[in-house]
Every structure is written in structure tokens, then in C-alpha cells.
Amino acid sequence: MKTYTIAVLPGDGIGPEVTAEGERVLQAVGQRFGIAFTLAHFPLGAAGVAAAGDPLPEETRAAVRRANAVLLGAVGAPGLEHAPRHLKPETGLLALRALLGVYANLRPVTVLAPLVDRSPVKPDRLRGVDVLIVRELTGGLYYGEPRGRDSGGSRAVNTLVYTTPEIERVARVAFEAARRRRRLVTSVDKANVLEVSQLWRDTVTAVGREYPDVRLEHLYVDYAAMRLVSNPAAFDVLLTENMFGDILSDEAAVLVGSLGLLPSASLGAGAGLFEPIHGSAPDIAGKGVANPIGAIASVAMLLRYGLRLPEAADAVEQAIGTVLAAGARTRDIAAAGEPVMGTREMGERIANLVRSAECGVRSEDTPVNSALPTPHSALE
Ligand code: NAD
Secondary structure, three states: OOEEEEEEEEEOOOHHHHHHHHHHHHHHHHHHHOOEEEEEEOOOOHHHHHHHOOOOOHHHHHHHHHOOEEEEEEOOOHHHOOOOHHHOHHHHHHHHHHHHOOOEEEEEEEOOHHHHHHOOOOHHHHOOOEEEEEEEOOOHHHOEEEEEEOOOOOOEEEEOOOOHHHHHHHHHHHHHHHHOOOOEEEEEEOOOOOHHHHHHHHHHHHHHOOOOOOEEEEEEHHHHHHHHHHOHHHOOEEEEOHHHHHHHHHHHHHHHOOHHHOEEEEEOOOOEEEEEOOOOOOOOOOOOOOOOHHHHHHHHHHHHHHOOOHHHHHHHHHHHHHHHHOOOOOHHHOOOOOOOOOHHHHHHHHHHHHHOOOOOOOOOOOOHHHHOOOHHHHHO
16 A cells, blocks of 8 residues: 655644544545554644744754655744744744755645635636645745944834746746646736846746746736726736735635635655644634635645646545535634534545545536646656
8 A cells, every 4th residue: 555654744733633634534535545644743833833943953954864755733822922042933934945945835825716715806707716836935035145233223124125036947837837728827926126026027037938838927016906906807916025925815715705714735856745724823712713725725736736646636635625615614614604614524424425535536616726836847
């Protein structure tokens, strides 16, 4: 029996609650398809600080280096907001991404028909929305040096820096993805103000010449933010740098109705990192009400792009679609008066469906994840 080692980093807040459901679904996939998953837990974020005084402990570093893929929950704890930088949960996450070299973060955003009315955006604007955000993940403002705050505290600095090769490799991921989709790349920058954005624009334009069959357009980030809610169906692949991508992907979550629904895959040359796009949600942590679908859809991305098991990924994505179509709702996606289920029940419903072999044949409503590039075709 084929065996895969998955390092599970539940992290903080609702992270452990949603990754538990992701693991449940992964085990159901194992039973259905005859695959063995070795799942082992390692601390990250505030959990790492509590366990080893480090948001990315050595034990976790060693485990992710050995793993075939990494499944992550979320990091962040209210008590550590003002901790020194080396003890902040987010420092562990940034270090993890750098350690794995996962420079391309893929965030598919599709509006599922049963949830159209859960978005504050008008239904007519949501028709046909199918956006793939490709966010550069290991460079830009979140990593640039120098950074820090003066000892007096009244001056602080961060550095926005990109090199041509960093832009080229992530741009290629976007163009390769567009080739498998509707052949449009919208590159987002702030080239009217920032020199780094001018380099971004020049480099993306040059890479675009290698893909004459893909249309390339450039938008300033302020206009892109507006278009994302006023005409989201106009996007196919949205390519952008680290911080703009962070912000725009949360904005895109408004289109689907909840942050709790969206998955992501972070890919590089080695093991991929798969995580829902939401944070640790301290306001609902420990209550069993978090939506696990973002984490479960991240498991589908792990199967497809981390382990190259497309049939298993199809089964998970279809199970998600089926339970939503049948009316299963966690609190964040329920309309007033609709019955609500908790994190675990939602996970069990999806896992049962995966196990029961009623899903797995590709259908019209298979989510967009299937149109993403494989790491090999797009990243090598
Ligand atoms: P958040 O994503 O944690 O929460 C924003 C809102 O969305 C909250 O109201 C929350 O209850 C809700 N929400 C999020 N996920 C949900 C889910 N699965 N089901 C139902 N509702 C959900 O963002 P925030 O409040 O800005 O940040 C909280 C902490 O998380 C901070 O410490 C932040 O630094 C951290 N954070 C971590 C990541 C990550 O680990 N990748 C990403 C974003 C924020």
C-alpha cells in the first residue's frame, strides 16, 4: 500500500479544530482509495512558543523537511500581539514558508451556487466568478531587510524588495495556470508610485512574451480592489506580490460569503504547504463552530498538487459541493433561521460521503482547483 507522510501543524485558535476535520477527510480518502497516510502533529505559532519557546521549533523544522506534504491550520494568539518579533506566531509562519521555499501561493475563489445568497455582493455580480489568485509568498515587504522599530519607538521601517528572478518564477506559475483556464493574466501592482512595482510590471511583461496565447493586463492595486467587488467575473488569473495578495485574497473571500471556505496551496520545488486562508479566529476558538471547509478544501489541494492524486482530490471537492447543495451549513454561511451544524458534524458529513464512494466522478460543478498547474509543469 502506498504510504505518505503528512506533517500536520494545527497551530493556534481554530487551527486545531479545522485541521482535525481535514485529517478526518484524509483518513476517509485513505480507506476509500487504499492509501496509507501517516499523520503526525507538530507545534507552530503560539503553540510552538508554548512547547519550545520558538514559533517554529526545531522539531517542526525537521518534520516538514521529511514530509511529503504539510497541512497547516492557522497561527495567531491575542496574548502574543506585542511579543518580541522572534516570539510572534506569525514569525514562525513566515519562517516556515521560507524554509519550504514555497514561493507561489495559489488561492482559487469560486462562488458555489448554493451559497450565492451568502455574499453581501449582489448575485448578478457573482455569476461566473472563478478567480485564481497567484500570490508571491516568500519575498516583498514581509521579508525585506532592514526592518524594525527604533529604540525610542517613534520611527519604524520595513523594506519592499524584489529581484527579477523572484518575479519571473511566480509569473510563470500564473501564465501556466492561465493556459489551463481562460487565458487571461491580470498583474496587480502600484507602478505609478513604487519602483519595485515598475520592476514587477517590466518583468511580468517580459515573461508574458513567452506566452503569446495568454492575454496580459496590468492593474493598479487600488483599482483592482474595486474591480474585485464591482466586476469579479472579469478576472481569470490574478497575479500579485506578497502584501497585495494577502489583502486582495481576504477581499475575494467576501465574494464567496465566508473566509472559512477558502483553501490555499503554497508550492515550490519541494514539499508543498496547504492551509485555509483564514487566521486563528480567536473570537470563535474552542467553540466548535468554525467552518472546516477551507481546511478540507486545502486537503483536496494537498492531494492534487502535493501528492498528485487527482481522483482523490475530485472525491473531496465533490463531497464538499454535495453537502453544501444538501443544505449543510456552519454558522458563518447559514442564512437567518437555517439550521446550523458545528465544525465536527460538517467534517463528518464530508468524510462519510468521501468514504461511501458516492463521489469521485468529475462533474460540471467540480471546483476550479482542478484547473491549477501541477508543481512539475508550472514550477520547474
Ligand atoms: P481571522 O481570519 O482569524 O478572522 C477574521 C474573521 O473571520 C473573524 O470574525 C473570524 O471569526 C472569522 N473566521 C475566520 N475563519 C473562520 C472559519 N473557519 N469559520 C468561521 N469564521 C471564521 O483574521 P483576524 O481576526 O484578522 O486574525 C486573527 C489572528 O489570526 C491574528 O493573530 C492574525 O495575525 C492571525 N492570522 C493568521 C493567518 C494564518 O495563519 N495564515 C492568516 C490571517 C490572520
